[in-house]
Amino acid sequence: MIFLRWTLxxxxxxxxxxxxxxxxxxxxxxxxxxxxxxxxxxxxxxxQHRARMFTEMAELPVELFETFLAQCxxxxxxxxxxxxxxxxxxxxxxxxxxxxxxxxxLLREVPPHPQSNADGQIDIVxxxxxxxxxxxxxxxxxxxxxxxxxxxxxxxWTREQGIGSLVLxxxxxxRAVYERLGFIATTEMRFKA
Numbered sequence: 001m002i003f004l005r006w007t008l009x010x011x012x013x014x015x016x017x018x019x020x021x022x023x024x025x026x027x028x029x030x031x032x033x034x035x036x037x038x039x040x041x042x043x044x045x046x047x048q049h050r051a052r053m054f055t056e057m058a059e060l061p062v063e064l065f066e067t068f069l070a071q072c073x074x075x076x077x078x079x080x081x082x083x084x085x086x087x088x089x090x091x092x093x094x095x096x097x098x099x100x101x102x103x104x105x106l107l108r109e110v111p112p113h114p115q116s117n118a119d120g121q122i123d124i125v126x127x128x129x130x131x132x133x134x135x136x137x138x139x140x141x142x143x144x145x146x147x148x149x150x151x152x153x154x155x156x157w158t159r160e161q162g163i164g165s166l167v168l169x170x171x172x173x174x175r176a177v178y179e180r181l182g183f184i185a186t187t188e189m190r191f192k193a
Contacts, residue, residue, distance in 0.1 A: 033146060034096060035153055038087030038104065040080055045099050046087055047072035049136035057171050079106065087134065088153055090146050101137040103150040105130040105158070105166075115165065118182060125165045130158050132168035147177050155181070 038046060051069045054060035060068055079085035087104030091097065112126035132154060137146045158166050169188075170178050179185075 032093060032144070033090045033100070033149065034093050035088050035090050035150065038080075038089050038102065040077065042087065042089060042099070043073050043076055043080070045089070046076055046102060046104065046134060049102050050076075050134050053134065053136045053171075083107075086157070088150055090150060100141040101146040101150060103135040103147070103154060104133055105154055106133055107131075107163075110165065116184060116186075118184075127165075128161070128163045129165040129167065130154070130163050132166065135168075135174060147174065148181065151177065151181055 047069050050072050051060065051065055054068070055062065055065060076085060084107050085104055086107070087102060089099045090101040091099050108129050108131065110126060110129045112124050114122045115125045117123050132151065135147055135150065137144075155166065158164075166183075168178065168183070170183075170185075175185075
């Protein structure tokens with residue numbers, strides 16, 4: 001099975017290309033929603049989003065949902081404890097307790113490798129890499145710019161942290177959002193054990 005992996009050279013991406021991407025939706029989303037960092041108290045909603053995301057993409061059979069959900073809670077708890085998972089959650093400004101979307105990153109260390117940048121040139125990148133995961137918006141809140149707002153927040157955070165490499169796996173529905181934000185498609189293969 002072949003999957004598309006999307007990558008972004010955070011340091012070389014012109015800041016104006018992010019600013020232009022979905023600007024109208026982003027302005028609307030910024031005025032209507034707030035984003036906060038996730039905590040251990042949010043494990044349930046983050047795990048629910050992850051399980052529902054894979055179910056909606058038809059990758060997780062319904063009969064495995066509860067088992068998957070329990071495993072997500074355990075894994076995310078460990079990752080949060082080790083500061084290897086950082087998450088963000090969005091809610092309407094007038095209802096801060098209602099979580100309507102979220103996204104996170106897994107942090108990992110990578111050895112030097114070549115990577116295409118926004119100019120089409122090859123750079124050598126290494127060190128910390130952020131893998132975007134758990135991008136999910138509740139169905140009735142979709143098409144309001146929340147995913148773009150969350151990804152932009154992640155891009156800004158990776159810059160602040162000095163992380164120069166950002167990757168993700170995109171669903172068919174998410175590809176356009178990531179392309180508008182400057183991600184480029186690469187190829188990746190997965191071994192089925």
